[in-house]
Amino acid sequence: MLLLQxxxxxxxxxxxxxxxxxxxxxxxxxxxxxxxAHAELLGVSAFTTWWLNAELGVHVIVAAVxxxxxxxxxxxxxxxxxxxxxxxxxxxxxxxxxTGVAFVLxxxxxxxxxxxxxxxxxxxxxxxxxxxxxxxSHQLLMVVLAAATSVSLAVFLNRTRTGLAIRAMSANPSLAxxxxxxxxxxxxxxxxxxxxxxxxxxVMLAVVATLTTDLAFAQILQILAVAILAGLGSLYxxxxxxxxxxxxxxxxxFWIPAGYRPLVAFAVVIVVLVFRxxxxxxxxxx
Amino acid sequence: MGTNKRKWMRxxxxxFALSLVGAACGDDDSADQxxxxxxxxxxxxxxxxAGTDSETADETSPPTTEAAERGEVTxxxxxxxxxxxxxxxxxxxxxxxxxxxxxxxxGGTRCGDIRTVVADTGGDAETGIREATNMxxxxxxxxxxGPTSGVMVPLVDLAHREEVVIMSPYAGTITLNELGxxxxxxxxxxxxxxxxxxxxxxxxxxxxxxAFLIQNEESxxxxxxxxxxxxxxxxxxxxxxxxxxxxxxxxxxxxxxxxANDPDAIFLAGGQESGVTVIKEAVAGGFEGExxxxxxxxxPEIFDAVGADLINDKxxxxxxxxxxxxxxxxxxxxxxxxxxxPFAPNSFDMVTLVALALESAGGCxxxxxxxxxxxxxxxxxxxxxxxxxxxxxxxxxxxxxxxxASGPLVFDASxxxxxxxxxxxxxxxEWVNVEFYPASTFDR
Numbered sequence: 109m110l111l112l113q114x115x116x117x118x119x120x121x122x123x124x125x126x127x128x129x130x131x132x133x134x135x136x137x138x139x140x141x142x143x144x145a146h147a148e149l150l151g152v153s154a155f156t157t158w159w160l161n162a163e164l165g166v167h168v169i170v171a172a173v174x175x176x177x178x179x180x181x182x183x184x185x186x187x188x189x190x191x192x193x194x195x196x197x198x199x200x201x202x203x204x205x206x207t208g209v210a211f212v213l214x215x216x217x218x219x220x221x222x223x224x225x226x227x228x229x230x231x232x233x234x235x236x237x238x239x240x241x242x243x244x245s246h247q248l249l250m251v252v253l254a255a256a257t258s259v260s261l262a263v264f265l266n267r268t269r270t271g272l273a274i275r276a277m278s279a280n281p282s283l284a285x286x287x288x289x290x291x292x293x294x295x296x297x298x299x300x301x302x303x304x305x306x307x308x309x310x311v312m313l314a315v316v317a318t319l320t321t322d323l324a325f326a327q328i329l330q331i332l333a334v335a336i337l338a339g340l341g342s343l344y345x346x347x348x349x350x351x352x353x354x355x356x357x358x359x360x361x362f363w364i365p366a367g368y369r370p371l372v373a374f375a376v377v378i379v380v381l382v383f384r385x386x387x388x389x390x391x392x393x394x
Numbered sequence: 395m396g397t398n399k400r401k402w403m404r405x406x407x408x409x410f411a412l413s414l415v416g417a418a419c420g421d422d423d424s425a426d427q428x429x430x431x432x433x434x435x436x437x438x439x440x441x442x443x444a445g446t447d448s449e450t451a452d453e454t455s456p457p458t459t460e461a462a463e464r465g466e467v468t469x470x471x472x473x474x475x476x477x478x479x480x481x482x483x484x485x486x487x488x489x490x491x492x493x494x495x496x497x498x499x500x501g502g503t504r505c506g507d508i509r510t511v512v513a514d515t516g517g518d519a520e521t522g523i524r525e526a527t528n529m530x531x532x533x534x535x536x537x538x539x540g541p542t543s544g545v546m547v548p549l550v551d552l553a554h555r556e557e558v559v560i561m562s563p564y565a566g567t568i569t570l571n572e573l574g575x576x577x578x579x580x581x582x583x584x585x586x587x588x589x590x591x592x593x594x595x596x597x598x599x600x601x602x603x604x605a606f607l608i609q610n611e612e613s614x615x616x617x618x619x620x621x622x623x624x625x626x627x628x629x630x631x632x633x634x635x636x637x638x639x640x641x642x643x644x645x646x647x648x649x650x651x652x653x654a655n656d657p658d659a660i661f662l663a664g665g666q667e668s669g670v671t672v673i674k675e676a677v678a679g680g681f682e683g684e685x686x687x688x689x690x691x692x693x694p695e696i697f698d699a700v701g702a703d704l705i706n707d708k709x710x711x712x713x714x715x716x717x718x719x720x721x722x723x724x725x726x727x728x729x730x731x732x733x734x735x736p737f738a739p740n741s742f743d744m745v746t747l748v749a750l751a752l753e754s755a756g757g758c759x760x761x762x763x764x765x766x767x768x769x770x771x772x773x774x775x776x777x778x779x780x781x782x783x784x785x786x787x788x789x790x791x792x793x794x795x796x797x798x799a800s801g802p803l804v805f806d807a808s809x810x811x812x813x814x815x816x817x818x819x820x821x822x823x824e825w826v827n828v829e830f831y832p833a834s835t836f837d838r
């Protein structure tokens with residue numbers, strides 16, 4: 109029973125990793141570089157939610173919606189002002205630049221928020237027990253949001269004109285342009301989408317965690333682990349990868365000290381890459 | 395053009411001359427010290443540098459009266475005035491300045507009035523080393539007071555090499571338990587003392603089982619191990635001893651076995667970020683027992699962050715404290731309106747000890763202080779609690795035992811003093827004192 113409890117906890121951890129990573133992988137797939145600043149966008153969303161809810165007294169759902177929209181706009185603004193002008197210089201320059209952007213965003217958040225801890229004005233999570241397995245309302249919300257986001261993203265990418273344009277651009281930008289896809293508009297849509305996904309993850313970070321200004325960026329290693337395991341660029345594999353890493357990390361605490369959870373995450377990545385160097389998605393990326 | 399050119403040349407010459415004069419005057423404070431050093435160096439064979447340590451203490455700046463004819467002895471105040479620990483650094487700097495004002499008002503030391511040079515480390519070790527080096531080499535500081543743990547440890551080598559005393563009123567790191575003792579002192583107890591106090595409290599509550607949740611840091615693990623040994627010795631079952639990494643969105647995985655074992659109490663040694671999440675998740679997960687937190691959570695903000703109703707009556711916190719009933723502290727409190735600030739008494743004691751060590755020594759440098767500081771802090775001599783009292787006894791040829799505002803100051807082999815500890819309970823949304831362990835509790 110205890111092992112099953114660890115498994116359930118691992119699923120919840122995996123769901124957060126999915127939310128945190130799926131936008132990162134979308135950017136990588138369409139824009140062609142690792143946007144390290146993605147982790148700080150979680151912080152933008154988390155602290156916007158906190159500011160609206162705890163400081164201004166706005167209901168947490170309204171605060172969350174506004175925070176997600178604001179984060180999407182911040183992500184788009186960064187892309188237009190910083191990444192677009194240097195896009196031709198290649199993914200390495202964009203990667204390094206995104207690291208700089210992460211530090212700037214972190215510094216701005218530090219300056220605006222200051223030191224100390226921040227929490228939302230929401231009640232304690234409710235506890236449910238099913239066959240002796242404990243799960244809280246916050247954990248359930250995490251699972252529901254991860255599932256809803258994944259399904260919605262899949263529908264969006266497969267059934268809408270913009271979604272199809274994003275897929276076309278990610279597969280072959282030149283061919284997509286020759287078939288009438290507006291690359292600039294599609295790029296903007298991608299940034300809005302990926303940043304809003306970071307916004308959703310940021311809201312959940314604010315709901316479950318105690319916020320400090322360095323908490324969001326502390327997630328970047330696990331985001332990278334999940335993205336690399338998925339195969340940089342695959343979106344559906346991110347779901348499998350997030351769950352795999354989350355479950356492996358938490359279930360491992362049944363046998364080995366919990367302090368080694370991050371080590372387990374990277375051990376899983378290394379083992380999988382030994383057998384599938386291109387990640388779980390292999391060469392066929394969605 | 396020719397006249398203008400000459401004007402500029404004259405102006406340049408005047409500025410150059412002024413800058414030379416300024417440079418000469420700028421080092422005036424340390425000039426005496428440096429001149430003395432130069433004279434001593436000249437009087438001794440240079441290849442004998444390693445052998446001059448004890449001689450330096452005897453031969454530097456001869457004892458004089460009238461505060462060395464109003465000369466000065468420089469003490470560096472190396473504290474974090476910015477950054478996360480800036481609030482504490484300011485308290486320490488203020489308390490040191492208060493101590494210096496009392497010492498100088500009483501006539502100064504036999505080496506002269508104490509002059510302070512203050513530098514902000516921002517809590518950064520590299521900055522601390524640079525500023526400390528500057529204080530010693532440019533300002534002639536004979537002691538450096540106030541570094542935090544992270545800054546003090548890297549300064550140990552510098553202290554030995556330059557023979558300058560370094561003291562801290564709040565560096566509890568257990569690393570100094572090994573490195574301290576010679577030129578390196580602290581007027582606060584080691585973090586291990588927190589573990590002993592926590593263990594004592596946990597053992598006294600009648601618990602049958604206790605779980606330990608420890609943030610993965612040296613400053614929390616080592617005290618927790620001491621507390622665990624204490625609890626073990628009391629025959630209490632330890633259900634879990636879990637070391638976790640901070641910076642996680644959730645700590646459910648760490649809490650899974652803890653909640654399954656349902657201990658009577660959880661000892662939580664963690665920071666505010668992890669601590670608040672752990673408390674919320676544990677209570678949401680069904681934990682109804684008591685808590686013992688470490689000092690990081692001993693702040694009023696915890697009640698807002700966690701929700702006072704979750705911890706009221708059930709949570710306790712342990713931290714190093716001074717004994718408010720000590721006559722020395724009461725006297726300090728009457729003289730200094732910020733005596734209750736954290737580490738203010740420890741900081742006052744630090745500079746007073748340095749001044750008394752200078753008063754007692756034959757020299758006026760770091761080696762002289764190092765040679766006498768233990769003697770003035772702990773001896774069979776006359777008990778004193780201010781610089782003026784101590785100076786008078788020393789002047790009369792007696793020996794002194796300085797009893798500080800922060801408590802008895804008896805340096806152990808590592809240059810660390812024993813500490814007192816307070817236990818507070820969460821009652822109606824605030825921390826209330828429920829137990830005090832004087833330093834003597836741990837003398838065994």
